[in-house]
Amino acid sequence: MDKFRIKGGKVLRGTVAISGAKNSALPVMAAALLTAEKVTLHNIPKVRDLITMSKLLAFMDAKVSVTEMPASDYVIEALKLNHVEAPYELVKTMRASVLTLGPLMARVGMARVSLPGGCAIGARPVDLHLKALEQMGAEIETSHGYIEARVPKGRLKGAHIVFEKITVTGTENILMAAVLAEGETVLENAAREPEVTDLVEMLGKMGAEISGHGTSTLRIRGVDQLHGTEHSVIPDRIEAGTFLVAGAITGGELMITHCEPEHLGAVIAKLGQAGVPIEIVNKTTMRVQGAKRLVGADVTTEEYPGFATDMQAQYMALATQAEGTSVISETIFENRYLHASEMIRMGANISVDGRKGVVRGPAQLSGTTVQASDLRASAGLVLAGLVASGETTIERVYHIDRGYEGIVEKLRGVGADIERVHGAAS
Ligand code: UD1
Numbered sequence: 001m002d003k004f005r006i007k008g009g010k011v012l013r014g015t016v017a018i019s020g021a022k023n024s025a026l027p028v029m030a031a032a033l034l035t036a037e038k039v040t041l042h043n044i045p046k047v048r049d050l051i052t053m054s055k056l057l058a059f060m061d062a063k064v065s066v067t068e069m070p071a072s073d074y075v076i077e078a079l080k081l082n083h084v085e086a087p088y089e090l091v092k093t094m095r096a097s098v099l100t101l102g103p104l105m106a107r108v109g110m111a112r113v114s115l116p117g118g119c120a121i122g123a124r125p126v127d128l129h130l131k132a133l134e135q136m137g138a139e140i141e142t143s144h145g146y147i148e149a150r151v152p153k154g155r156l157k158g159a160h161i162v163f164e165k166i167t168v169t170g171t172e173n174i175l176m177a178a179v180l181a182e183g184e185t186v187l188e189n190a191a192r193e194p195e196v197t198d199l200v201e202m203l204g205k206m207g208a209e210i211s212g213h214g215t216s217t218l219r220i221r222g223v224d225q226l227h228g229t230e231h232s233v234i235p236d237r238i239e240a241g242t243f244l245v246a247g248a249i250t251g252g253e254l255m256i257t258h259c260e261p262e263h264l265g266a267v268i269a270k271l272g273q274a275g276v277p278i279e280i281v282n283k284t285t286m287r288v289q290g291a292k293r294l295v296g297a298d299v300t301t302e303e304y305p306g307f308a309t310d311m312q313a314q315y316m317a318l319a320t321q322a323e324g325t326s327v328i329s330e331t332i333f334e335n336r337y338l339h340a341s342e343m344i345r346m347g348a349n350i351s352v353d354g355r356k357g358v359v360r361g362p363a364q365l366s367g368t369t370v371q372a373s374d375l376r377a378s379a380g381l382v383l384a385g386l387v388a389s390g391e392t393t394i395e396r397v398y399h400i401d402r403g404y405e406g407i408v409e410k411l412r413g414v415g416a417d418i419e420r421v422h423g424a425a426s
Helices: 022-034 048-059 095-107 127-135 168-178 194-205 237-249 261-273 309-319 338-345 375-387 407-413
Strands: 003-007 013-017 038-042 063-065 074-077 110-114 139-143 146-150 160-162 184-188 209-211 217-221 229-232 253-257 278-282 285-289 324-329 349-353 356-361 369-371 391-395 417-421
Touching (some): 003 375, 013 407, 022 038, 022 048, 022 095, 048 095, 095 146, 095 168, 127 146, 127 168, 237 253, 237 261, 237 375, 261 285, 261 309, 309 324, 309 338, 338 369, 338 375, 369 375, 375 407, 375 417
Parallel strands (some): 013 253
Antiparallel strands (some): 003 417, 063 074, 110 146, 139 146, 184 217, 278 285, 349 356
């Protein structure tokens, strides 16, 4: 298994270009299953989850053409779907495989999708996805670890769905189910994440009739057929936020390009409160400088437009360097502080009590060997390693490879002393 080795203490300076958003690329690739025509996608980040998604689509007999692998442009043609199944072998490496359920139910009226298990950060059930599909007329059984779903009437029926909790992939799944359903579907308490809006835009280009995008009520009038399209996914706001913290924490200056500052409102505001100077240069560029004095600031994770849970670990790394106390409240996932114990091993003063993490700073971190536990926790540990004295080794970086394109190369490009150490395949 690969590791990262970081020698901390380098000041980062230069320009970093942000890749496409993994969490947009996943649903738009799944949406290609909704039509027999060609769908061309651009700005797909070169990360492992997207390779997994392309394998999943190919398993179903969709034709996935790329000029290279990993690819940033995909051409997907789902002429006929012969295997309407997402097998355990693929789902276990990527929970978002469940995003194929909605499109398969809409297009073929049948699907067999392995139940995603819990993951390190929480139980993460998909009950709300299934309940909504049932409201639309699907019959669903779960047995032998698989969701077995079918539409007895051949076509899903529009329904009025009120999500009990805001769910990002749940909203995306039901959107994709509803675009080909008979009649109107209303989704209330829908997720408003920019990635949901990106999917709505792409579906609109395919001929779907959706209104209310960007709001928590989406109205979808089902159509008989969708057609092919071309779409470029939005920039990855979490990668951009991670580099904002990298610039701030190392006392350097980074120009972050190809991003969408508008999607980072809560992160920019919170970093500003902590004393980090951030300048919005234009619609796609931000400049971050090291803070003269970092001060602790409390943060609560929330659904968009609130502070993203996917930025919590990175913020915790920053908080270890800030003067005073920062209270972090994690409201989205029940067990998302696995990075905290690793940061404590590096010398951070953090106490965790349920969903609250209290960080007292500043602490001089010192390098040691730490374990990555999930995608964003890994990013938090990389940031901690950048400011720690001596050498930090991060194990299990396959987690970070799921979602950060070329993080080692990008960090090296701005002056970090980081390298990937290749290990034996596991
Ligand atoms: C998505 C993102 C992930 C991000 C998360 C929250 C993708 C591929 N992943 O994950 O990076 O951290 O949103 O912003 O886009 N829940 C239920 N029942 C359900 C569905 C969700 O109880 O049927 C709960 C979850 O356990 C969690 C909360 O709702 O506590 C939010 O989860 P959700 O928004 O669904 O997260 P994902 O879509 O899996």
